[in-house]
Amino acid sequence: GEDVEQSLFLSVREGDSSVINCTYTDSSSTYLYWYKQEPGAGLQLLTYIFSNMDMKQDQRLTVLLNKKDKHLSLRIADTQTGDSAIYFCAYYSGAGSYQLTFGKGTKLSVIP
């Protein structure tokens, strides 16, 4: 299977919460990231979490990490139309590795 798996699409109504899920295979992942990409634009780092953390909150964003299940999620509270984008999960595994491993991205569509 893929190193990082994400659902390809998610559709939510404006004002609801969005939850984007990600599973990964590398148990040595040290940093895990969420990036946002709007159409025709680059990647914007939203947040990252270190592997010894379970949760990180930053304004409307909540990241949950279940290291045992190798599951990462990003919750966006009060989703707005401006949140419509592709969200990429990625990890960096640490010593000896010099790359981020990305999922294929989840396209979030926010319905007004």
Added chain:
Amino acid sequence: NAGVTQTPKFQVLKTGQSMTLQCAQDMNHEYMSWYRQDPGMGLRLIHYSVGAGITDQGEVPNGYNVSRSTTEDFPLRLLSAAPSQTSVYFCASSPILGNTIYFGEGSWLTVV
């Protein structure tokens, strides 16, 4: 503070032509890298550098060369463009790998 700057943003090449994608960062980051993004896929690492004078191959290095003569610049050279190199290219930099990693706005390359 410009962050990570890539040029050009758009380019059309004919098969067999060569060109250089430029990447510059003004944050004094040691680590720089180039990724390519293809439709429906995540990002894949082409080449990376952990400091001036040091470069190494990533996951998909064939057909590309890099150099790192200064901390600020990390150009990516396409030696003889092929249609398979049609992609969006992203440059990234980080103070140390694993810390926050910043991406440029991307360069859209089409090889005909």
